[in-house]
Amino acid sequence: MTRQTKQSPRPLHRPRVLVAKIGLDGHDRGVKLVAKALRDAGIEVIYMGLHNTPEEIVRSAVQEDVDAIGLSILSAAHRTLFKEVMRLLKKQRADDIAVFGGGVIPSEDIPGLKRLGVRAVFTPGTPLEAIVMFVKEGLKSKG
Amino acid sequence: MSFPVRQIRNGDFRAAAKLITAIERGDPSAVPILKALAPYTGRAQVIGITGPVGAGKSSLINELTTGYRHLRRRVGILAVDPTSPVTGGAILGDRIRMRDHLTDPGVFIRSLAARGAPGGLPVLVLAEALHVLDALGMDVIFIETIGIGQDQTAVASIARTTAVVVNPTLGDEVQLLKAGFMEIADIFVVNKADLPGADRMALQLAELSDAVNPAPVFKTSALKHEGLDELIKGLNDIGKKTRR
Ligand SMILES: Nc1nc2c(ncn2[C@@H]2O[C@H](COP(=O)(O)OP(=O)(O)OP(=O)(O)O)[C@@H](O)[C@H]2O)c(=O)[nH]1
Ligand SMILES: [Mg+2]
Numbered sequence: 001m002t003r004q005t006k007q008s009p010r011p012l013h014r015p016r017v018l019v020a021k022i023g024l025d026g027h028d029r030g031v032k033l034v035a036k037a038l039r040d041a042g043i044e045v046i047y048m049g050l051h052n053t054p055e056e057i058v059r060s061a062v063q064e065d066v067d068a069i070g071l072s073i074l075s076a077a078h079r080t081l082f083k084e085v086m087r088l089l090k091k092q093r094a095d096d097i098a099v100f101g102g103g104v105i106p107s108e109d110i111p112g113l114k115r116l117g118v119r120a121v122f123t124p125g126t127p128l129e130a131i132v133m134f135v136k137e138g139l140k141s142k143g
Numbered sequence: 144m145s146f147p148v149r150q151i152r153n154g155d156f157r158a159a160a161k162l163i164t165a166i167e168r169g170d171p172s173a174v175p176i177l178k179a180l181a182p183y184t185g186r187a188q189v190i191g192i193t194g195p196v197g198a199g200k201s202s203l204i205n206e207l208t209t210g211y212r213h214l215r216r217r218v219g220i221l222a223v224d225p226t227s228p229v230t231g232g233a234i235l236g237d238r239i240r241m242r243d244h245l246t247d248p249g250v251f252i253r254s255l256a257a258r259g260a261p262g263g264l265p266v267l268v269l270a271e272a273l274h275v276l277d278a279l280g281m282d283v284i285f286i287e288t289i290g291i292g293q294d295q296t297a298v299a300s301i302a303r304t305t306a307v308v309v310n311p312t313l314g315d316e317v318q319l320l321k322a323g324f325m326e327i328a329d330i331f332v333v334n335k336a337d338l339p340g341a342d343r344m345a346l347q348l349a350e351l352s353d354a355v356n357p358a359p360v361f362k363t364s365a366l367k368h369e370g371l372d373e374l375i376k377g378l379n380d381i382g383k384k385t386r387r
Contacts, residue, residue: 014231014258016164039232044256047236056245060238063251065160094157 020048037128054084180278191302196290201240202365219281299327311340336362
């Protein structure tokens with residue numbers, strides 16, 4: 001048996017993205033749609049559904065060796081939750097993983113999140129294609 | 144010893160995860176690292192978990208992991224899900240059923256996409272990823288196959304013990320025979336035994352397996368946390384018998 005992957009001259013780079021809802025709230029319609037859109041764009045999505053804690057997200061991201069983490073937040077605690085995710089990523093020496101977010105986040109809070117290192121924030125109404133584009137382009141430049 | 148080798152031998156999850164990615168990509172840099180890790184492998188108990196879609200494979204692994212953690216064994220999990228043949232993308236959703244162990248430093252869970260491997264099982268990637276988890280210090284390693292009705296019998300070639308998980312409602316035993324599951328099972332698990340029909344299914348399986356390939360049958364409920372200690376004992380007994 002030959003190793004299939006060796007047949008291609010260049011190592012196959014297939015982006016891996018963890019998609020999850022963080023915090024205690026809600027329903028999973030939005031994250032599911034994002035997960036499907038990314039899959040349909042040829043991305044491998046580790047789907048973690050609802051009710052995740054920052055520690056669960058970061059440890060999972062490390063073991064799955066993802067290129068990016070997409071978090072949906074509907075809670076007023078978004079700043080605290082993102083901050084904790086970024087802190088834990090740094091602690092695990094995994095802060096090269098790109099973090100992006102979505103949810104009902106007041107526009108005046110977005111610069112603060114960016115300063116924490118969150119690469120992009122998608123508010124409700126953002127077309128799914130924009131998220132897909134961000135992931136594909138963002139990861140390409142990362143190499 | 145090269146840097147990643149030392150890190151993995153020291154139990155560094157990030158280094159192990161990166162090496163598995165390199166293996167998946169067919170990156171030649173993985174080859175010398177795997178070679179250097181080889182002396183530290185061959186120790187783990189490798190258990191294949193296969194069976195139809197939705198039989199409860201992931202839920203059962205979650206429960207078994209709880210049991211093995213009580214026995215102070217470190218647990219590695221490699222869970223395969225299908226790749227979309229059209230786009231090449233995948234939704235890897237087994238981890239969501241393994242909620243109880245996401246923050247346990249003694250449990251390493253990695254989801255893998257089938258990426259067009261024959262039968263939906265990337266056997267060579269799995270075989271090398273197993274070595275990584277073994278060298279990382281995992282005592283028990285589960286491989287979860289994709290659940291679609293493809294030929295997944297190849298899991299038996301890399302797992303020391305293969306458990307075939309079915310449900311009471313599966314009904315038609317001819318389906319099982321067709322799928323090639325009967326031949327590869329070291330152990331049968333009737334999961335969802337909280338639903339009616341489990342005893343009948345267990346009996347049918349026992350009769351069938353007597354004719355084809357005698358293997359013990361266990362009943363579990365991952366939902367109600369039942370039958371798991373017995374199953375772990377069964378897996379360990381079989382493990383001893385089939386040790387290579
Ligand atoms: N009633 C009952 N439901 C269960 C049991 N174990 C799992 N389930 C449910 O069965 C469904 C499928 O469980 P999974 O663990 O995802 O099954 P799987 O075999 O890993 O599924 P795939 O990976 O998609 O093939 C879920 O809704 C579980 O909650 C059980 O013992 N009893
Ligand atoms: Mg599963």
